[in-house]
Amino acid sequence: MQGLSASDSSSEKLNPSHQNIGAVQMRIKNANSHHDRHSQSKSMILSENMKVKEPVSKIPQVVEKEGYLLKAKIAEGGKKLRKNWSTSWIVLAGGKIEFYKESKQPALANLKAGYKPEWVDLCGANIEWTTEKSSRKNVFQITTISGNEFLLQSDIDFIILDWFHAIKNAIDRLPKQQSCTPRNLEFKLQRSSSSELLSSLSTESKEPKSEHRKSLIFRLNYSASDTNDRNRVKSRLKKFINRRPSLKTLQEKGLIKDQVFGSHLHLVCEHENSTVPLFVKRCIEAVEKRGLDVDGIYRVSGNLATIQKLRFVVNQEEKLNLDDSQWEDIHVVTGALKMFFRELPEPLFPYCFFEQFLEAIKNPDSNTQVKSIRRLVQKLPRPNRDTMKILFEHLKKIAAKESVNLMTTQSLGIVFGPTLLRPEKETGNMAVHMLYQNQIVELMLSEYNKIFSSEED
Secondary structure (H helix, E strand, O other): OHHHHHHHHHHHHHHHHHHHHHHHHHHHHHHHHHHHHHHHHHHHHHHHHHHHHHHHHHOOOOEEEEEEEEEEEEEEOOEEOOOOOEEEEEEEEOOEEEEEOOOOHHHHHHHOOOOOOEEEEOOOOEEEEOOOOOOOOOEEEEEOOOOOEEEEEOOOHHHHHHHHHHHHHHHHHOOOHHHOOOOOHHHHHHHOOHHHHHHHHHHHHHOOOHHHHHHHHHHHHHHHHHHHHHHHHHHHHHHHHHHOOOHHHHHHHOOOOOOOOOOOHHHHHHHHOOOOOHHHHHHHHHHHHHOOOOOOOOOOOOOHHHHHHHHHHHHOOOOOOOOOHHHOOHHHHHHHHHHHHHOOOOOOOOHHHHHHHHHHHHOOOHHHHHHHHHHHHHHOOHHHHHHHHHHHHHHHHHHHOHHHHOOOHHHHHHHHHHHHOOOOOOOOOHHHHHHHHHHHHHHHHHOHHHHHOOOOO
């Protein structure tokens, strides 16, 4: 017991020093524990921020709309690209649009971890209809904050309209451009230390995002440069139009020759110093030489490409030989002749005579019809009258062979009526006019000798 009391007393003597050491240790421990609590609070903030991101990536994206559309990417990062339309399977989900070549690819993409389709972030994007960027109908444009531009199109009105409203609604639901989350924020959360994270979060919450300022400045500069380019092109075009020589000057220099097709009849005759165009004479000669017995002559159409080629040769005043092998199809010659009369700015029967010819054919007495039309023909300008006479004489020869070529006066009236005789302004009586037009041509063929005779009434 004495030993025990001695040891107790000795320990009691040592207690003051031990107590002092214990107090120091407690203070140090308390200081460390305060630092630990601060570190713990930081790590809690970090873990809380990290936990905010984790569920977002795991939530499956709900597909709002998907289907086939025509797509063209016309700019990337503000740099213009060559427009190339292609059919894409488009998926709208999770505030973005993904582009696939086929409808099966989205399912395959979920199985392949490394597969990344082309996609568009709709956060801060702009969508609008456009008619300037494409000649196609039903085209709208999506412009992202990074300067990418896409065109989407469909010929079916309700399909493209549904897509436009679906994408616009998706954009409206997303944060505006100023509050769009930067793409590298999740990377910062994973890689930064807790102190760097706190400072970056506080900085980003107070200061505007520099990358958005840059993208906004870039878009403004891009649109300004685009406007300047357009104004520059317009200015150059105006200067070019003002400096270009007149048609008369070009004709005097021989750079532009007088056209045969599409010119007024009297101008063609004046240029050739005749009252009947030379081209009309040559066509008639070629048809009478090798086409009178052809089935459906003037009714059957020739090859349009070859007719246009013949038209070009005639307009260029090149040496024309209708016996050449390239014009061996007589329907090409007859097609070109009909085109010549059809393209006259004023038809062979002048506009001012149209109603008078109609009144003449409406008369129930056949003799009065002939006399009235004969008087009208004699009043026509010389080029019109002479060309009309040689043409109807030719058509009369065609009708004389109707047993072979099956072209009666009635058939020729149907073919040439609307071509030679038409009103200056079409009205609602087109069917009635066409009937009278055909009857006038048919009567003038049947009574050719009386109408075009040189004897006076």
